[in-house]
Amino acid sequence: MGKQTIDLGPLPDLIGYVLRRAQLTVFQDFFTAFAPFDIRPAQFSVLTVIERNPGLTQSQVAEALDIKRTNFVGMLDALEARGLTERRPAARDKRSYALYLTAEGAALMRRLKPVLKAHETRMIAKVGEDGRATLIALLQEIAEGRGSPNAARLKTRTIRA
């Protein structure tokens, strides 16, 4: 048993390949940190959007996070079965549902705050504070497109209401 060097060819120069590897590393840390709470990254995003914007409809939350409607319904069923979120008939449109955290969901989100902070601190330590700011800005240009109207919106998303 020795060591063997494998030629990865163009892969390590491809933005997509390196992005994917970095994303898997970060998500692995997230999985480990949040495993005691049985919360995965996409679930955390959904709970965050519902917490910050109580009363949004299912389609609004799914659209804000670019989650496919079919996947989103299953995710929401699971969160609701665990008593973390609830659907109530929407005031304006009886065919759709408005989403809220339950008291238990809100309490879980409070418990997750220090877990999130510790996770993010570990990630920032890999690149430093300056590296973090540069990285986030570059990733937003990749995700939204340089000069696109979306590029400037860091904190919010505008969706069809």
Place this chain on the structure above:
Amino acid sequence: MGKQTIDLGPLPDLIGYVLRRAQLTVFQDFFTAFAPFDIRPAQFSVLTVIERNPGLTQSQVAEALDIKRTNFVGMLDALEARGLTERRPAARDKRSYALYLTAEGAALMRRLKPVLKAHETRMIAKVGEDGRATLIALLQEIAEGRGSPNAARLKTRTIRA
């Protein structure tokens, strides 16, 4: 129908969230570009490693790309069924198989080169050449860890042989 602004809270400041969105954007471009060839990103990575390192065993290729063994066997079965790769008994170890591209697999990789180049050019256009170099370096620090022995190895991976 109007517009509604949704508060994403801490999400757009999280390295993992922004990484995931950027990765999905890049992969979406890859999916579209490579759809006529029915090749997805992970399949392209596997074909590249086999092309560059003919005769590696299944476990070596899977380890080099951090693909789980169970997932890898299915991927390889599919590539072999399409006549792109082949398994031959490994010289050193009769229980394992060495992997090679078929002539058809090698021809496909040649046809994919300009498709890959065009995809990467579109991604680089989002951040510029300087942005690309900075982004790749930061992503490698995230993936491998600053100061880790892996951080300097850009073109190759060393695995157990």
